Amino acid sequence: MKQLLSGNEAIARGAWEAGVQYASAYPGTPSTEILENFARYPGIRAEWAANEKVALDNAIGASFGGARTIAVMKHVGVNVAADSLMSVSYTGVFGGLVLVSADDAGAFSSQNEQDNRNYARFGKFPCFDPADSEEARQYVGVALDLSEQFRTPVMLRTTTRLSHSKSAVEVSPPTERAFEPLPPFKREKEVTRVIIPAVARKRHPEIEERLRQIAEWAETAPVNRIEWGDKRLGIVTVGIAYQYVREIFEGFSILKLGMSYPLPMKMLRDFAEQVEQLIVVEELDPFVEDQLKAAGIAVAHGKDIFPMCGELTLAKVRAGAVKAGLPVAPIPPAVPPIDEVAIPARPPALCPGCPHRAFFYNLSRQKRKVMIAGDIGCYSMGVLPPFQAMDMLISMGASIGMAHGFKQAGGQEKAVATIGDSTFFHSGMAPLASAVYNRSNITVAILDNRITAMTGQQENPGTGKTLQGQETQEVDITAVVEAMGVKYVKEVDAWDVEAVGKTLKEATAFEDGPAVMVVKGACVFIPEYKPLPRLEVIADQCIACGLCFKVGCPAILKSEEVFEKTGKPKAVIDPLLCTGCTVCAQVCPTDAIVPMESDYMAGR
Amino acid sequence: MTIERLNMLFVGVGGQGVLTASDIAAQVGLDLGLDAKKSEVHGFAQRGGVVESHVRWAPVVGAPICEKGTVDVLVAFELLEAARWIDWLRVGGTVVVNTQQITPMSVSVGDAVYPEKEALLAALRKRAGRVVAVDALPIAEQAGSTRTMNTVILAALSTLLETPPEVWERAILRRVPAKYGEVNRVAFRLGREAAGA
Incomplete structure (x- = not known):
């Protein structure tokens, strides 16, 4: 059955299908829904850790014990986990270990928009980049297989647009599954799970060789594919950027990478030789572009025409292509924005009733x-x-x-x-x-x-x-x-x-x-929060001093009625928003804010 | 009329049910035998910020977000938000706007003024091919719960799109908790009546 799943829901589904039996995460937009969804499947254990490093350490312990596992976090969370991440690349893994990094291109809900593909090169492990929910579901399993085949941690990297977009995924209802304990722990003669200097020095050349072998594997991996079309233009793209490319550059040749590291350089070189002009479309950093250039492959356009900052959109990709004279349809005529009236901003605010x-x-x-x-x-x-x-x-x-x-x-x-x-x-x-x-x-x-x-x-x-x-x-x-x-x-x-x-x-x-x-004091969105009778302003008692406006509550509005002496607007409370927290009533100097009698009588 | 492809942009304020409505609209696309994608931005939205959610129907959908200037129907749950997002509409496109007005903090702290309702509607009419204004909140109240406001708006949208109402009703009922099924059914009927179905 086809079902609309978000990228996050699809990752949860894919992890369960691939036999992940333990997952740990710290919540963070846009990653949060992955673990919330994974937790609903049978026969698994899923936990919120206190932070992202703890989450990854939990997953490493599970992997070292032999279990398939995922650790899930937002992009900046990987910074917290990076200490362990760099070293588990050295030790290698036992049960498959996938780190899901949900990047926030556009910084919709984050302090920066760092591109975590850079961690893959830094830490010398592979990185997968799905382009829709169906790929997100499949790639978890591919990543876990690869992780076990080469005994490497693997990153599955999404960006906000993928995490929070829904697209059709082929799924059947989950079957029952019982939680299986791990086999007895085997202590090996040769120490491999203890990263002391002697082990690190021995392992370093081995992981360089591992990376070379994974690059070889990538040459024929189905996640990297070519969609041949008009060869006057060849577009190399990866992750969600593929979706913009296939619309804007319809009919031209596309090399769609399912992984951004390590790259299938031979495949890319062959593709480059067969097209007249090669361009790279990717979100955020010129991560693939720089690797191509370093390998001596001629890149006609990349970050010179497509923005480095913010998430990509159809409009940005089209604008870049048009500017560079590439053969794409012109920018559609747009309805002009409204300028005859000023549109006030709608900044977020603490909710009505918020304990802060x-x-x-x-x-x-x-x-x-x-x-x-x-x-x-x-x-x-x-x-x-x-x-x-x-x-x-x-x-x-x-x-x-x-x-x-x-x-x-x-x-x-x-x-x-x-x-x-x-x-x-x-x-x-x-x-x-x-x-x-x-x-x-x-x-x-x-x-x-x-x-x-x-x-x-x-x-x-x-x-x-x-x-x-x-x-x-x-x-x-x-x-x-x-x-x-x-x-x-x-x-x-x-x-x-x-x-x-x-x-x-x-x-x-x-x-x-x-x-x-x-x-x-409990957040208004949890059951522990108990709403009180809603409040109202006794207009005759309000002297329009404005103190209640200073508590910054979205439920307190300026009334059309003014206080005669000053000509200033009185306050009025929106009954659809008020939760009766009384903060405004406490700051009111004339006791003009009181519980609504109807609510009080109704026992709210 | 058979719809082959359609770009919709749902906008509103956190807490209005914009995301649920757009989920349902995407599901309707699948149920009509098309491919569908939906994409939302809701970083701070729960705290009264702006919510945007794109829904695209087509035989094969690529990008999960619409391109500016290609939105066929702008579905605005709040009047000011219709005005904010109007430049995403294609020339000749349609606006479905709920005339509810939610005061932003910038207005309640006195930094800005909420424009006159008629001025906003006039500005929308000047730009859109067609503007369908719905006062959904009182209809939802009449149906039995203000929380069915998004169903009322979907009812108006379903009427405008000339799509089979039963597909919408089924998608709505599948999405809302069972105990709110009946009240949503009523809201859907009242919404369609108000939209002239």
Whole structure:
């Protein structure tokens, strides 16, 4: 049966079909749905790890034990896992090991748009690049076979457009399968799974030879294929870029690579010799292009006409081709954009009821006296109006280390680090230990919304639930912080505006090492969040002071009614959006915001 | 009318059901015997940001996203978003627009003004071959749940495309949880009636 599956759903399906029995991941857009989907298949184990390195280490352990396994992460997650990745290439694998790297060309939801194909060359392992969901499903199995045949880790690399596009995949309903334990562990005489210097030195020439053999394999692998057409133009393409190429360059000859490393150089050379002009179309870096040029193959056009930055689109590929005078159809005439009225931007905002709101409201009011280091999560939006309460943000878990470094270098302001619960477990514990050890008076606000929210509500070590939603041991953040020797630790109700403000003042005034406040309140998207009666504004009591607008809630709108004395608009609350969190009511100086009587009576 | 190929762009605001609707529209393409692809961008969308989702039907679909200037039908779940995305439409293309207005933060914090409804509709009419305006929220309420708003919009789209309504209804019912089946069936019927089916 043909079914529409996203690239991520197809990878999950392919992994299950290929007999993967253990998978580990840290959620991150655009990779998250892979493990969520894989977890639904029978006879397997799937887990959220605390971070991407842990996920890969888990997979390496599984592989060394003999199991087929995948580790899944977004592109920047591979940076976290890179230490182990580089070395597992040296040791080699036992059970097939595939690292799924979901790159974010376009940086739709990421801090950069790095091209992780570069890791394949760097780490000397192969990289597969599917072009649609059906290929994504198939390539997982091909990659696992290759991984076992050459005892190498393999990267399966997607970009956002593939991860989040749905296309037709041939599937049948999954059959039942029981989880099989591994065979007894065999300790070998020759140490291969322990990467001490002597082993590394011995292995290095072997992996160079392995790479050469894989390149040979690639020459005849069905994943690389030629679609012959008009030979006046030959296009080498890889991954999702193939989809744009087959539309824009319809009728011309295409060499479609299913893997970007190592390249089938003989096949490419033959293709180049048979076409009049060779061009390369690929997303992000000139990864294939540079390899072709280094091999002495003439490339007429590549990154000189197709953009290096951002994801490719039909429009960008066509525009590049037209500009270079290549034989393609002209750019279609477009409907002009609207210029007679101004179209306001729609920036993302903290959701109505969000447990981060009261904290950022307070932080924005105290921000003149502090420097704020932020972290990756929904609370990154603290940088946006109306709060504008974030001064630096660089990567997962970096807030605490940056705040500490700023202070130790002689920063005169108080330094506040804001970090989420999942991010704290990901990579916030080590920098906190370091700050305690080196005794800086930083303030750390752990915004514990009881879930990994930004990526769509995934469980983490602090939530007490597994990926599958089963009860498990909850790691207590406050207990962890106390055990590290932090002398000021306070939990505070996320929606209590006054208490959050008071705690923040206390914590920033504390001068005996780091002070940690745990701002606790569930994300509105999880069952633990309990909505209250929705609120409404008593118009006669509203003096249009604008304070409630400063809490940055999408449910609070400017009313058409104005306060006569000032001519300023009063507030009104959208009942479709309000969750009754009361943050706005708490900041209202005239008590004009009250629960809706109908909701109150209905017991909401 | 038999549709051979069709480019649709669904746009709206996070939480409006844009992605579910576009999933259903892609499935309808497959059910009509065509190839179909769907592609969405929803990075920060859950937090009230802009959501875009492309749906393409053709005998064989290549790119999962449309090219600017080739969208046959722009399906906008929110009035301002119709205006924001209008330049993706092909010349002579159609806009299906839900006239619901959701105030962006840039407006509620006072940095910008939400344009007049009539001015936006006039600007759309000036550019599109045809504009079909639907006030889907009250129809969804009448059907029994505001959450069926996307079904009402799909009903309007199905009417406009002159495709068999039962294919749409089946795809909708397969996608929504069983307990919301009946309310969606009602919403689909009311939506088609409102669209003049």
